Amino acid sequence: MLIHLVAGLLLAQALPTTLAQEEPARKPQQEDPSGEFPVNLNLWPVLETRTLPDGNRRHSLWPLFHVTTMPQGGVHSWHVLNFLTGPNYHMFLPLYYSVDEHVGILPPLVLTGPDYFLAPPLLSGRWRHADGDLSTWVTPLFHLTNTPEGGVRSLHVGPYYQDEKGWLFYPLLTSHRRQDSGSMETWVTPLFHWTDDSDGNFHRMHLGPYFHGTNYWMLFPLAGSLTHDDESTSTWITPLFHQTRNKQGEIEDYHVGPYFEGKDWWSIPPLLMKGWDYGDAGSEMTLGLFFWMKTDKEGLA
Incomplete structure (x- = not known):
């Protein structure tokens, strides 16, 4: 019944009953040659029929309906109960809205816009970051973030994670990543690891109980050798033997079994x-x- 009433009002104004239209370019206002004056009725906030400051005419019975028409003809905006439409929006509250390029289905099942798509119930979506990166998430199974040029910034598939620094596979505690210092580390925990320095040169490694670095090696817990800061070296075969040499290679001290000897x-x-x-x-x-x-x-x- 209310919709019929609005349609009758639109027909009485000799205006189209389709959805709201874009407002055409304004022309300079001219005096009405018929000499008729528009009727203004304002029983705010319930009943209203009047000319607005922009020249449009609004007829309303709040909150049931309103219609705003343009002086050149055509409908600028209107609503009936919870359905609203205007030049850049359509709404059926509280279930749906469309404003400019943004669309929502409420409660938030789907939200879309020019640079995003979200499906909150599925914890999934796609959106562009301020720096131009584009992220896609299907939580918790997958995500992919691309650079503005289309390269891969980061991704994960299940327990596998990868970014610009390297990759990780969490269940096996396995990784190959560049550290903040510039070194590159590879781990197969607890069996193996290898580290190169920022120039790509060997720095340290281990394989099972064997550990090796630029100034040491160790077969834990039995044997090892270490070069000290003063360039002296110590070699141990615990508890049977040890030997320490200075940087000239001369023996400083040693032990064999229970016998220990130094220079003096x-x-x-x-x-x-x-x-x-x-x-x-x-x-x-x-x-x-x-x-x-x-x-x-x-x-x-």
Whole structure:
């Protein structure tokens, strides 16, 4: 009944009853040669029929309906109950809206626009970022982000993830990625890893219990060798043997089994034995609390 009433009002104005039209270009206002004056009725906020400041005419019975017509003819906008239409919008509230290039089906089942598409119930969508990247998500199974040039910025498929720095496969704790320092690391946890420095040169690695770097190697927990900051080196075969050499390659100290020796001392800890060489001042030797001897440089006590 209400729709029939609006249609009758439109016909009485000799105007089209289709959806709202784009407003044509305005012409300079001219006086009505018929001498008739438009009737203005304003019982705001319920009933209204009047000429608006832009020259359009609005007839309304709020909140049931309104229709706005243009002086050149045609409908500018209208609504009946919860259906609204205008030059750049159509709405059937609260289920649907279309404003410019944006479309929504409510409650939010689908939302679309010139640079996005969203399906909130499916946690899925596609949208463009401020930097021009384009992301597509089918949560939690898949995502793909492309650069403005079409390259792959990042993606994941299930537990597999990839971006510009490398890739990861979470269930196997496996990855191949460039770090912030510029180094490149490859991991097959816990069996293997390999790291190159920012110039692509070998930096460190491990394979099972064997670890190797630019200044060390180690067969954990039994053996290893390390070059110290002063360029001296230490080699260990625990607990049987160790040897330390200075940067000239000369032996500084070593041990074989229970016997330990340095440049000017020796020791057998299980026997509480130790000796010192004082050069021109002679030497000294002890055997726990039971024996002590000191000699001069000729070997005389």
